[in-house]
Amino acid sequence: MRALVTGGAGFIGSNIVSHLIGEGHTVVVLDNLLSGYRQNLDPFPQVQFVQGDVRDAAVVERATKGVEVVFHLAASVGNKRSIEHPIDDAEINVLGTLRVLEAARRNGIRKVVFSSSAGIFGELKTIPIREDHPVEPDSPYGASKLGAEKLCLAYAKLYPLECVGLRYFNVYGVNQRYDAYGNVIPIFAHLILRGAPITIFGDGEQTRDFVNVRDVVQANYKAAMTRGVSDAFNIASGTRITINQLAALMRVASGLPVQIEYSAPRKGDVRHSLADISAAANAFGYPPTVDLHTGLCEYMAWVK
Numbered sequence: 646m647r648a649l650v651t652g653g654a655g656f657i658g659s660n661i662v663s664h665l666i667g668e669g670h671t672v673v674v675l676d677n678l679l680s681g682y683r684q685n686l687d688p689f690p691q692v693q694f695v696q697g698d699v700r701d702a703a704v705v706e707r708a709t710k711g712v713e714v715v716f717h718l719a720a721s722v723g724n725k726r727s728i729e730h731p732i733d734d735a736e737i738n739v740l741g742t743l744r745v746l747e748a749a750r751r752n753g754i755r756k757v758v759f760s761s762s763a764g765i766f767g768e769l770k771t772i773p774i775r776e777d778h779p780v781e782p783d784s785p786y787g788a789s790k791l792g793a794e795k796l797c798l799a800y801a802k803l804y805p806l807e808c809v810g811l812r813y814f815n816v817y818g819v820n821q822r823y824d825a826y827g828n829v830i831p832i833f834a835h836l837i838l839r840g841a842p843i844t845i846f847g848d849g850e851q852t853r854d855f856v857n858v859r860d861v862v863q864a865n866y867k868a869a870m871t872r873g874v875s876d877a878f879n880i881a882s883g884t885r886i887t888i889n890q891l892a893a894l895m896r897v898a899s900g901l902p903v904q905i906e907y908s909a910p911r912k913g914d915v916r917h918s919l920a921d922i923s924a925a926a927n928a929f930g931y932p933p934t935v936d937l938h939t940g941l942c943e944y945m946a947w948v949k
């Protein structure tokens with residue numbers, strides 16, 4: 646098939662591109678390199694790279710011509726960034742998604758697989774989190790992802806277009822660069838390799854559900870290939886660990902000593918996170934297969 650990956654030069658997008666190429670598909674990437682890297686696509690010279698913006702209707706229209714499935718990842722990413730640049734979230738995440746949906750329906754695309762986020766839930770009320778957990782986002786990012794996800798599902802009701810929203814929890818893995826916006830695993834990895842202390846906010850007993858990017862790729866691929874499914878699904882590992890346990894696992898994965906400094910809890914951080922992933926398993930056979938130890942060893946090797 647011919648597939649379009651918006652945001653395909655980014656962390657998760659480039660992993661999806663790699664899998665699609667490996668499966669023999671033709672891939673177009675649309676990315677404005679806001680937070681993506683052209684070199685993520687260097688191993689795939691056969692990819693048609695369009696440097697452009699999902700806010701640009703004409704560019705999106707051209708990129709979707711002849712495409713069967715769109716993996717829509719292009720976004721302004723993260724809570725912290727969204728508080729600094731809230732207009733980007735409305736323009737890129739909401740209006741950009743609408744541009745993709747409009748082009749998709751006009752060009753007879755079969756399916757849009759949208760990268761949503763656990764950020765749509767806001768403060769967590771019950772654990773494990775099911776898809777019907779209340780959605781009360783507490784950042785412009787979460788609100789924009791919820792709006793975009795709802796637009797996708799509305800288009801699936803209005804038009805002969807299938808749409809799936811995949812609500813990722815904490816994704817980590819190869820091609821995830823150190824960033825200023827607070828992803829804990831890349832930050833810990835870089836500090837550990839530099840021999841610098843890591844900072845844990847609060848007592849470190851808060852829990853997170855970390856999912857390896859290879860599992861996120863499988864979720865995207867299976868959601869795309871399974872016909873007749875339009876809905877929103879949690880994508881996570883379905884297991885959780887504390888941040889203290891994460892630091893210990895990263896010490897083992899790096900083979901280096903880890904110095905920990907504790908500081909005050911951060912405002913807005915949830916205490917516990919754990920997804921119920923049974924809906925994705927039932928709908929399209931989503932199986933998380935990468936355990937955290939294996940995934941962290943792979944990731945540390947890549948960072949080195």
Ligand SMILES: NC(=O)c1ccc[n+]([C@@H]2O[C@H](COP(=O)([O-])OP(=O)(O)OC[C@H]3O[C@@H](n4cnc5c(N)ncnc54)[C@H](O)[C@@H]3O)[C@@H](O)[C@H]2O)c1
Nearest residue numbers: 652655656657676677678679680681698699719720813816
């Ligand atoms: N990493 C996570 O833990 C996580 C969790 C939940 C959801 N997500 C979602 O997954 C998707 C991919 O995230 P990621 O972690 O790979 O981040 P990323 O920043 O590496 O990828 C986003 C990509 O979108 C591109 N982009 C941004 N604005 C654009 C625009 N206007 N036009 C075209 N391209 C644009 C960027 O250049 C980048 O390549 C995003 O939609 C994000 O919201 C990620």
